[in-house]
Amino acid sequence: MVVDGKIRILILGGGFGGLHAAIHLDSTLARSPNVEITLINRDNFFLFTPMLHEVAASDLDLTNIVNPLRQLLRRVNFFAGEVEAIDVDRKQVRVSHGVDHHHHDLAYDHLVIGLGSVTNFFNLPGLAERALTMKSLGDAIHVRNQLIALLEEADTECCADIRGPLLTFVVAGGGFAGVETVAAVNDFIRHAVRFYGNLGGDCLRVVLIHSGPVILPELGEQLGQYAQKELTKRKIEIRVGTRVSGLTDRGVALSTGEMIETRALIWTAGTSPNPVLLDLPCEKEHGRLKVNENLQVPSCPGVWALGDCALIPDAKSGGYHPPTAQHALREGKILAHNLTAAVRNRTMRPFSFSTIGQLAAIGQRAGVARIFGINFSGFLAWWLWRTIYLSKLPRFEKKLRVAFDWTLDLVFGKDLVQFQTFRAPTISMKQESIDRQSALASGGSSDTKVKGNYR
Numbered sequence: 001m002v003v004d005g006k007i008r009i010l011i012l013g014g015g016f017g018g019l020h021a022a023i024h025l026d027s028t029l030a031r032s033p034n035v036e037i038t039l040i041n042r043d044n045f046f047l048f049t050p051m052l053h054e055v056a057a058s059d060l061d062l063t064n065i066v067n068p069l070r071q072l073l074r075r076v077n078f079f080a081g082e083v084e085a086i087d088v089d090r091k092q093v094r095v096s097h098g099v100d101h102h103h104h105d106l107a108y109d110h111l112v113i114g115l116g117s118v119t120n121f122f123n124l125p126g127l128a129e130r131a132l133t134m135k136s137l138g139d140a141i142h143v144r145n146q147l148i149a150l151l152e153e154a155d156t157e158c159c160a161d162i163r164g165p166l167l168t169f170v171v172a173g174g175g176f177a178g179v180e181t182v183a184a185v186n187d188f189i190r191h192a193v194r195f196y197g198n199l200g201g202d203c204l205r206v207v208l209i210h211s212g213p214v215i216l217p218e219l220g221e222q223l224g225q226y227a228q229k230e231l232t233k234r235k236i237e238i239r240v241g242t243r244v245s246g247l248t249d250r251g252v253a254l255s256t257g258e259m260i261e262t263r264a265l266i267w268t269a270g271t272s273p274n275p276v277l278l279d280l281p282c283e284k285e286h287g288r289l290k291v292n293e294n295l296q297v298p299s300c301p302g303v304w305a306l307g308d309c310a311l312i313p314d315a316k317s318g319g320y321h322p323p324t325a326q327h328a329l330r331e332g333k334i335l336a337h338n339l340t341a342a343v344r345n346r347t348m349r350p351f352s353f354s355t356i357g358q359l360a361a362i363g364q365r366a367g368v369a370r371i372f373g374i375n376f377s378g379f380l381a382w383w384l385w386r387t388i389y390l391s392k393l394p395r396f397e398k399k400l401r402v403a404f405d406w407t408l409d410l411v412f413g414k415d416l417v418q419f420q421t422f423r424a425p426t427i428s429m430k431q432e433s434i435d436r437q438s439a440l441a442s443g444g445s446s447d448t449k450v451k452g453n454y455r
C-alpha cells in the first residue's frame with residue numbers, strides 16, 4: 001500500500017540494531033523522494049550500553065556515552081515517543097508522546113522492530129519494587145546516586161547502628177553486565193569512602209551473586225577463574241552456585257537460606273524480550289520474533305526484526321545468533337541492505353557473522369578478553385577493552401569527551417556529586433512551611449501541605 005506516492009518505513013527502537021539500520025538507510029533509501037523513513041525511540045538519544053557501568057561508578061560524565069539521535073541522522077525522521085502497540089493487520093503502530101501522553105496511529109508499509117529487551121525479575125518477591133537495574137542511562141544515574149546517598153547516610157552518627165546494611169552492596173548476575181558493574185562499584189565506593197570521616201574501607205562489603213559455577217561463562221572457565229581471583233583480591237565476595245530468592249526492606253534472601261542485610265541490590269541477572277511484542281500474532285520463540293536469514297518475519301509480511309528481540313538463524317552453527325551489540329549493529333547494516341533490495345526489487349543478502357571477541361573490564365585497570373579465540377587478561381585486556389569500545393562509540397565529539405574523561409581520571413579522583421532532579425525550593429513553598437509550623441506551634445492543626453520537595 002503506497003499513500004501519497006510514498007513508501008512509509010517505520011523503525012521501532014533506536015538502539016544498536018535500529019539505529020544502525022537507520023544510519024545505513026539514511027545514505028541509501030532515504031535519499032529517494034518517494035520513501036519516508038521514521039525512527040521511533042523512547043529517548044531522544046542512542047545509549048552505548050558497554051560503557052554504562054562507567055557512568056554508574058562515576059568514571060565518565062553522565063552524557064558522554066549517549067548521542068542525540070537527531071545528530072546521527074540527516075534524512076531519516078525522528079519521533080521521540082513510546083511504542084504502545086503494533087497492529088500488523090491494519091499496518092499501524094500506536095505511539096504515545098508529549099506531557100499528556102497523547103496517541104498517534106502511524107501507518108507503515110515496512111516495519112523494522114528493534115525494541116531490544118527488558119529486565120526480567122522472574123517474579124521474585126520484592127525485586128520489581130526494590131532492586132536497582134542497569135539497562136538505561138537513568139538506571140546508571142540512579143545507581144550512582146544511591147551509592148553516594150548510602151555513603152552519606154552511613155557517615156552520620158544517627159545511623160551508626162545500621163552502618164552494616166547501608167554499606168553492603170550486592171550485585172546479582174555474573175555475566176558481563178554484572179561483573180563489570182560490581183568491579184566498577186567496588187572501585188568507586190572504596191575510593192569515595194576516604195572522604196567520609198566516620199567510615200573506612202573495612203566498613204564496606206561488596207558481594208557478587210552468580211547462579212553458575214564460574215563467573216563470565218561466555219569467556220570460558222580459565223578467564224572466569226582469573227576474574228574471580230582478581231575480584232576476590234579486591235575484597236569482593238563471590239557467591240557462585242547461588243541464586244537470589246527475594247528482596248525485602250532488610251536485605252537479599254539467597255537460595256542457600258542466608259539473608260544478606262543490604263539497602264542496595266543491583267539486578268543484572270535476567271532479561272526478556274520487549275513486552276510490546278507479546279500481542280503480536282507473528283511466530284516467536286521465548287518471546288523473540290522468528291526471522292529468516294534476510295531478517296524478515298515470514299509470518300508477518302512487511303515486518304522485519306533485529307537485535308535482542310529477534311531470533312536470527314545462524315547457518316554456520318545451526319543455532320541462533322547471540323543477543324549482543326556487535327551482532328545487532330551488523331544486523332542493522334544487512335537489514336538496511338535487504339529492505340532497500342525489497343523496495344527496489346533487487347537481491348537480498350543473508351545475515352552471517354561470527355563473534356570477533358568478547359571483553360570485560362574488571363576494575364583497577366584490569367580486564368579479561370577472548371579475541372579470535374585467544375585469551376587476554378590483566379592490563380592488556382583492559383587496554384583492548386578501552387581501545388575497542390572507544391572506537392565503536394559513535395561521533396568524534398563523544399569519543400574525544402570520553403578520552404578526556406579517562407585521561408583526567410588518571411590525575412583527579414572520582415566525582416562524588418549526587419545528581420538530584422527535583423525542583424529547588426521556592427519562596428511559596430518556604431512560606432507554606434512557615435505557616436504550617438506556626439499553626440502547629442500555636443496548638444492548631446494545619447491543612448497546609450508542604451508541596452514539592454522543600455526540605
Ligand SMILES: Cc1cc2nc3c(=O)[nH]c(=O)nc-3n(C[C@H](O)[C@H](O)[C@H](O)COP(=O)(O)OP(=O)(O)OC[C@H]3O[C@@H](n4cnc5c(N)ncnc54)[C@H](O)[C@@H]3O)c2cc1C
Pocket residue numbers: 012013014015016017018040041042043047049050051052053081082083084114115116117134135176177274276306307308309323324325326327328359
Ligand atoms: C549494562 C549492559 C552492558 C552491555 N555490554 C555489552 C558489551 O560489552 N558488548 C556487547 O556486545 N553487548 C553488550 N550489551 C548487550 C547490548 O547492549 C545489546 O545486545 C544491544 O543493545 C541490543 O541491541 P538492540 O538494538 O536489540 O536493543 P537496544 O540497544 O536495547 O535498543 C532498543 C531501543 O528501543 C527503545 N525502546 C524499547 N521499548 C520501547 C518502546 N516501547 N517505545 C519506544 N522505544 C522503545 C529503547 O529505549 C532502546 O533505545 C550490554 C547490555 C547491557 C544492559
